[in-house]
Amino acid sequence: MTLFQIIPNYILINGIAIGGTVFVIFLVYRKLSSSFRKRLTAYFLKAACVSLVISLAVLAAVLTLLQLLLHSGMWDFFHELGYGYLIVAEYLQSVLAVAFPVICFVVSFSVRVNRRVRYVEYLSQEIQKIREEGFGRSMELQGDDEITQLCAVINEMSVRLREKEEREKRQQQSKNELITNVSHDLRSPLTSIIGYVELLKETGPEDRQRFDEYMEVIERRLTGLNGLINELFEYTKLNSADRFPDMxxxxxxxxxxxxxxxxxxxxxxxxxxxxxxxxxxxxxxxxxxxxxxxxxxxxxxxxxxxxxxxxxxxxxxxxxxxxxxxxxxxxxxxxxxxxxxxxxxxxxxxxxxxxxxxxxxxxxxxxxxxxxxxxxxxxxxxxxxxxxxxxxx
Missing domain, CATH: 3.30.565.10 (Histidine kinase-like ATPase, C-terminal domain)
Structure with missing residues (x-):
């Protein structure tokens, strides 16, 4: 008797079911994948369908093995022990036909889903660290689905926000330095001018020579002060510009x-x-x-x-x-x-x-x-x- 002759019709039906399931998986997954918001749902549906295919394949293999054992004469051992041949055969066949596919489905689905669940937990922990330690962390990318895209967006956002923070910090530091330096450069000529004004008050217009000397110094200081203010204004205007007009x-x-x-x-x-x-x-x-x-x-x-x-x-x-x-x-x-x-x-x-x-x-x-x-x-x-x-x- 050939192997094809001992495979019952329901084994062939299982093969047809597997092929139909694969075709349905392809159509459903393709339709869901076309929508950005449904890709995550498609992933879990794919995991379930793949697990179902694996369980059906295991079922077909188990039933084929049982049929081979039934026709090999190995069941005579149980008959000699006093058990009813048909009862034992049907019981073991039922247990094996149900238990193995179910176990395979559960294990396969759990492995595929838990992999993404662990990744989600990893992302949650990394986001918590970002909240505690600040921006700039980079999370590992795994796979090519909705969760991975979300992780990539978070990475980019974290880097950009860190750069923004550093840029704002540098700008604030630059402003503080500008205020400090301008204050110093304004204070020096102003102090000098105030000093010479006091000397003018003490000297009076009677001493014309000293009066003219002090006025000349005050004029130089005021000219320098005016130049500083003009250059400061020019520099501030240039820093706020992106390009020049009238090119x-x-x-x-x-x-x-x-x-x-x-x-x-x-x-x-x-x-x-x-x-x-x-x-x-x-x-x-x-x-x-x-x-x-x-x-x-x-x-x-x-x-x-x-x-x-x-x-x-x-x-x-x-x-x-x-x-x-x-x-x-x-x-x-x-x-x-x-x-x-x-x-x-x-x-x-x-x-x-x-x-x-x-x-x-x-x-x-x-x-x-x-x-x-x-x-x-x-x-x-x-x-x-x-x-x-x-x-x-």
């Missing part, structure tokens, strides 16, 4: 040449030598002309103020995929200068920005203007020579 396509090198000719006369009057070598003939870029003039003027004023009178200020330009302008001057005293920090606002360690003639905002304004133009600015120090590098698109 125009302009030759940057032509603009620089005009400014260099003006400063050459000013520097020669102060005993300085200004020379330039602009290798590139022209370089067109979209710029705000007024702000770019401010960049060149701030850098050249900085060179005028702190350059060694025995050396010359040099300006070079070259194309290296982008326009590179370099302004170099020998400092009178380069001790303690940190090139990487000279563009920081109110950098007190920088001698080149801590004199009474300097507000401490000029180089910070240069950096911000270059950033709003999509360019870069940096500095390097070799011995006593300070070089400021401008890079344009």
């Amino acid at each position: 125009e396509n302009r030759d940057v090198l032509e603009l620089l040449r005009h400014i260099l000719y003006e400063y050459k006369i000013l520097m020669e009057a102060e005993g300085l030598t200004l020379s330039w070598q602009l290798g590139a003939k022209s370089h067109a870029a979209y710029i705000n002309t007024q702000q770019m003039v401010r960049v060149f003027q701030n850098l050249l004023d900085n060179a005028r103020r702190y350059a060694d009178r025995s050396a010359q200020v040099t300006v070079t330009a070259q194309e290296t995929g982008r326009l590179h302008i370099c302004i170099t001057n020998r400092l009178m005293d380069a001790h303690g200068i940190e090139p990487d920090r000279i563009f920081e606002r109110f950098y007190c360690g920088d001698r080149a920005r801590s004199t009474p003639q300097s507000s401490g905002l000029g180089l910070a304004i240069v950096k911000r203007i270059m950033e709003l133009h999509g360019g870069e600015v940096s500095a390097s120090l070799q011995g006593q020579e300070l070089s400021v590098h401008l890079f344009f698109k």
